[in-house]
């Protein structure tokens with residue numbers, strides 16, 4: 044698949060020949076330097092923007108054959124765009140995740156309410172659920188957006204930098220939670236991240252995007268192939284394969 048942007052008379056190619064496959068129950072990260080195309084890829088997979096060429100299949104079915112309602116009950120997407128509806132309470136915002144399932148009035152069934160409550164508990168938001176979203180810190184809001192995706196209860200969850208505003212404790216907590224959800228509920232969870240060391244420790248698969256190519260596989264396989272060494276110019280940082288971490292060159 045080729046991804047990028049189309050304007051009236053032009054198109055900008057961001058990445059070419061992307062080819063990878065994820066299975067149910069896997070947690071995977073997309074990593075790469077700033078501007079390499081991680082968000083572009085995630086948005087393309089989530090059908091928010093169209094691919095330049097190629098195809099995306101879910102369970103053998105071409106994504107282009109999904110209706111909007113099929114899509115909303117299959118893929119949930121957590122993007123980094125600022126929230127338009129900060130006037131809602133945390134509970135109301137998370138309940139919006141149930142929209143693909145509610146009737147035209149948007150009335151929540153008992154199942155919907157249970158899913159919302161489960162999501163609140165999973166992301167530890169019980170104490171904040173009646174607050175307005177504008178009263179939250181960026182990190183708290185990030186957890187609310189993850190809870191909304193969990194409430195949507197789709198088989199695929201795509202998240203753009205889900206831990207960018209979180210402190211170390213919450214970064215680890217959220218990534219561990221995503222891993223647990225993927226493994227226990229057999230969802231496929233794919234997120235973009237700059238937390239490469241955490242991705243190495245917690246993810247089942249990693250997609251590394253380079254300027255002209257990509258690598259995809261299990262973290263240990265990528266370490267063996269020295270794929271992380273090629274990620275950054277080596278004058279500033281080097282990758283230590285033994286510890287799976289980057290070292291600053293002094």
Ligand SMILES: Nc1ncnc2c1ncn2[C@@H]1O[C@H](COP(=O)(O)OP(=O)(O)OP(=O)(O)O)[C@@H](O)[C@H]1O
Nearest residue numbers: 048055057075076077078079080081082083084235
């Ligand atoms: N709407 C757009 N139209 C044209 N080009 C865009 C658009 N949005 C992003 N780009 C370009 O696409 C490239 C990839 O951007 P993208 O946001 O996907 O990178 P990224 O890997 O997620 O970066 P970062 O790590 O900084 O978040 C960049 O060169 C960016 O300038």
